[in-house]
Amino acid sequence: MKSSTALSQDSERDVTNRRDDFPVLAERVYDKSLVFLDSAASAQKPQCVIDAVNHCYSQEYANIHRGVYWLSARTTKTYEDARAKVQRFINAASQREIVFTKSTTEAINLVASSYGGSQLKSGDEVILSELEHHANIVPWQLLRDRIGIRIRVVPVDDRGNFLLDEYIKLLGPHTRLVALTHTSNALGTITPAEEIIRLAHDHGAHVLLDGAQFIVHGPVDVQALDVDFYTFSGHKLYGPSGIGVLYGKADILSAMPPYQGGGDMIRQVTFEKTEFADIPGRFEAGTPHIAGAYGLSAAIDYLTGIGMEKVAAQEQELLNYATGRLKEINSLRLIGTANNKAGIISFELDGVHPHDIGTILDREGVAVRVGHHCAQPLMDRFGIPGTVRASFGLYNDKSDVDALVTALAKVRDIFG
Amino acid sequence: MLELRELYQEVILDHGKAPRNFGKPEGVTCESNGHNPLCGDTVTVYLRLRDDIVEDVGFEGRGCAISIASASMMTELLKDKSLEDVESMFLRFHQLVTEDKAAGESNFEDEEFEKLLVLAGVREFPMRVKCATLAWHTMNAALQGGGDEVTTE
Numbered sequence: 225m226k227s228s229t230a231l232s233q234d235s236e237r238d239v240t241n242r243r244d245d246f247p248v249l250a251e252r253v254y255d256k257s258l259v260f261l262d263s264a265a266s267a268q269k270p271q272c273v274i275d276a277v278n279h280c281y282s283q284e285y286a287n288i289h290r291g292v293y294w295l296s297a298r299t300t301k302t303y304e305d306a307r308a309k310v311q312r313f314i315n316a317a318s319q320r321e322i323v324f325t326k327s328t329t330e331a332i333n334l335v336a337s338s339y340g341g342s343q344l345k346s347g348d349e350v351i352l353s354e355l356e357h358h359a360n361i362v363p364w365q366l367l368r369d370r371i372g373i374r375i376r377v378v379p380v381d382d383r384g385n386f387l388l389d390e391y392i393k394l395l396g397p398h399t400r401l402v403a404l405t406h407t408s409n410a411l412g413t414i415t416p417a418e419e420i421i422r423l424a425h426d427h428g429a430h431v432l433l434d435g436a437q438f439i440v441h442g443p444v445d446v447q448a449l450d451v452d453f454y455t456f457s458g459h460k461l462y463g464p465s466g467i468g469v470l471y472g473k474a475d476i477l478s479a480m481p482p483y484q485g486g487g488d489m490i491r492q493v494t495f496e497k498t499e500f501a502d503i504p505g506r507f508e509a510g511t512p513h514i515a516g517a518y519g520l521s522a523a524i525d526y527l528t529g530i531g532m533e534k535v536a537a538q539e540q541e542l543l544n545y546a547t548g549r550l551k552e553i554n555s556l557r558l559i560g561t562a563n564n565k566a567g568i569i570s571f572e573l574d575g576v577h578p579h580d581i582g583t584i585l586d587r588e589g590v591a592v593r594v595g596h597h598c599a600q601p602l603m604d605r606f607g608i609p610g611t612v613r614a615s616f617g618l619y620n621d622k623s624d625v626d627a628l629v630t631a632l633a634k635v636r637d638i639f640g
Numbered sequence: 641m642l643e644l645r646e647l648y649q650e651v652i653l654d655h656g657k658a659p660r661n662f663g664k665p666e667g668v669t670c671e672s673n674g675h676n677p678l679c680g681d682t683v684t685v686y687l688r689l690r691d692d693i694v695e696d697v698g699f700e701g702r703g704c705a706i707s708i709a710s711a712s713m714m715t716e717l718l719k720d721k722s723l724e725d726v727e728s729m730f731l732r733f734h735q736l737v738t739e740d741k742a743a744g745e746s747n748f749e750d751e752e753f754e755k756l757l758v759l760a761g762v763r764e765f766p767m768r769v770k771c772a773t774l775a776w777h778t779m780n781a782a783l784q785g786g787g788d789e790v791t792t793e
Contacts, residue, residue: 575657577704579679580648583765587644596680609680609702638648639705 235538238530239621245270245526246619256589259627264409264437264568264615265593267462269519276522277464280515287511289488303514306521307504313524314454315445316471323470323477323504324512328436329359331455331470332403334483334507335432336363339453340401342481346372349398351429353378353386354605355408355415358598360434364403374398380605384411384560388419399429406438406454410597410613411560412543412568414438421451430476436460440527440617441566442536446471458516462618463523467516470507477503484509535618539567542616546625553632559611567616570597573632576639578610584638585612588631647761647768648705656705661715665696674701674778674790676770681707685779692723697779704771710759711775717752723783729753730780737762737772 243249246268251258260268286296288303307322316322325331340363344350350364350373364375376399378391386404395402402424407414417433424431432453435444439456446454453472459465472480482489482500486509491499500506527535546569550556555574573581582594595610596603603610614628668686675682683701687694697715701708714733718726737759762772774790781790 579681579704579768579771580706583647583768584644595678600680603680634644638644639653 235541236621238534239538239619242530243619243621245272247271247274249619253589253591254587257627259588259590259624259631261614261616261620261624261628262591262593263440263617263620264460264613266459266465267440267617268619269464270462270523270526272526273463273519273522277515277519280518284518285514288514289505299514302521303512303517306517309521309524310469313444313528314439314471315447317447318474320503321471321474321477323472323507324517325455325468325470325507326466326513327459327468328434328455328457329468331453331468332360332432332434333363334470335403335453335455335472336367338480338483338507339430339476340364340367340373341371343479344371344373344400347374347398348400349374349376349394349396351376351378351391351394351399351402351404351424353391353404353415354380354602355384355386355405355411355413356403356599356601357405357409357434357436358600359436360403360405361601373400377601378404380413380602384408384413384562386413386415386420386562388416391420392423395423395427395429397427399424399427401430401432403432404434406433406435407441407566407568408560408599408602409437409568410599410602410611411562411570412437412565412615413560413562414441414564414566416564417449417451421449425450437566437568440535441539443532452476458520458523461520461523462526464513464516464519467513467520472503474503477507480507482506482509486510488512530618538618539616542620542622542625543567543569545622546614546616546628549625549629553629555636556632559606559608567620568613569615570611570613572608572611573635573639576635578612580639581612581632581635584635585628585631588627588634590628590631592628647765649758649761651755651758652705652709655709655712659699659708659712661698661712661719663698663700665698667696670782670785672778672782672790674774674781676703676707676774677791678770679704681771681774683707683711683775683778685711685775685782687718687779687782689723694718694721694723694726699775703774704768706759706762706768706771707774710772713756713759714775714779717756718779726779726783730776733759733776734773736760737769739763 286299288300307319310322311319376394421431430452435454435456458467489506489509559570578594593613664686667688669689671686673684681703686698688696697718699711762768778790
């Protein structure tokens with residue numbers, strides 16, 4: 225067995241070599257090396273993803289599912305192969321359970337509109353948590369306004385831990401759906417998905433996990449989780465933006481009406497009526513992001529090549545290092561120190577607004593996210609307008625954390 | 641390239657930390673709320689008008705150093721000004737923080753308005769221009785009759 229120091233040195237080497245796979249990281253910002261610490265918003269793309277998108281448009285591109293000619297057949301095959309790749313990546317039982325959407329947001333809206341609109345009724349309860357991104361709040365409010373569901377909210381403690389006991393109290397005879405983040409985009413908290421799902425199922429409720437952040441953090445096995453819906457985006461997974469995934473159990477998806485009407489989602493159309501296609505096509509009206517599927521497929525290959533266990537281990541190591549370094553700064557307060565966290569660190573500095581910190585760090589070449597991170601209820605919970613958030617990707621190492629710490633000293637220089 | 645020190649000049653840091661006219665004055669005749677959805681910052685601007693003169697002005701809210709300093713300096717400038725002067729300052733301030741140097745600063749001859757030149761630095765930080773203009777737009781909306789919340793989007 226390797227000692228932890230040896231593992232650490234290996235990781236450093238791995239990451240340093242990996243940086244070269246991401247061309248944008250060679251860019252200089254204000255004549256400084258780019259230190260990119262905003263992967264939780266959107267990750268950078270490795271050359272293989274860029275090449276795959278390029279390959280689609282330069283060598284294979286045609287519309288899918290309809291053309292009888294060679295080029296269209298070829299594009300259709302690659303598009304459907306991408307679906308199979310996603311299926312294997314999250315260990316879904318069938319390709320039919322993988323619906324391509326444009327984003328996590330669209331995937332959640334699809335479930336709220338189609339599943340919510342057809343399976344839920346006035347008085348039914350949907351459980352969310354204080355950790356949710358607006359994308360997993362607003363669709364349920366729209367549904368509430370449409371059909372009168374009730375939204376219940378699981379609180380978090382002062383460290384950002386999901387409060388399982390409070391969740392249990394909210395589960396009841398009216399609970400029909402539990403829609404929770406698998407990892408908080410603002411605090412990094414990883415929620416106890418296995419227990420959440422088991423408890424919901426004990427109450428006969430379905431579970432949707434917003435996996436936009438978790439999917440890049442470690443292996444996901446939807447069958448082992450026994451989750452009913454799982455959503456994520458390509459762009460946080462080092463793939464293109466404009467493509468996302470909704471996983472749904474086949475029997476549940478099959479009972480849901482279409483989300484949008486259009487081409488590619490029908491079996492037969494007359495002006496009197498339309499027979500809808502089977503899943504997943506029923507939920508994929510219109511020409512999808514074809515090149516996006518090529519890119520997503522390449523991104524999954526890239527991640528699988530490294531191994532998601534290794535990705536998670538390296539991220540944890542970096543998170544621990546960063547947490548230690550930031551704690552050395554006296555006027556800095558970490559927001560979100562949950563027991564189980566992904567590589568996301570939110571913090572504030574005494575007397576300096578996050579926006580000002582963001583501008584100063586930017587001039588030092590350090591890209592972080594500042595503000596409420598589309599999680600205003602969570603910011604309200606902590607009584608703050610926003611935070612500075614550093615989040616880590618496959619290409620980040622300790623030198624990036626050191627650059628952040630140095631740049632934060634510059635903030636203190638200016639603001640005193 | 642503009643240095644950070646030029647954006648964060650002492651006078652801005654000072655107004656940011658200890659804003660002037662923070663609070664609601666007596667006998668307010670018009671007010672409006674402003675909001676920057678990008679960062680969640682909010683500001684409320686209060687005015688007391690008498691015979692088309694700004695007799696008193698104040699603000700409340702939370703925001704970054706730039707937005708608080710801009711609001712604070714605005715209130716200092718507007719006191720005792722006629723509505724006509726206020727409108728012209730609003731337009732000139734907008735020019736100052738959005739247009740290039742030559743066009744922006746040539747018009748600003750009066751000494752009082754010159755104090756605002758310290759905010760001209762935001763031109764070089766496009767993501768921050770809205771921080772500087774939020775209070776001014778909110779003030780303008782208050783004069784136009786309040787109504788809907790002003791947003792920077």
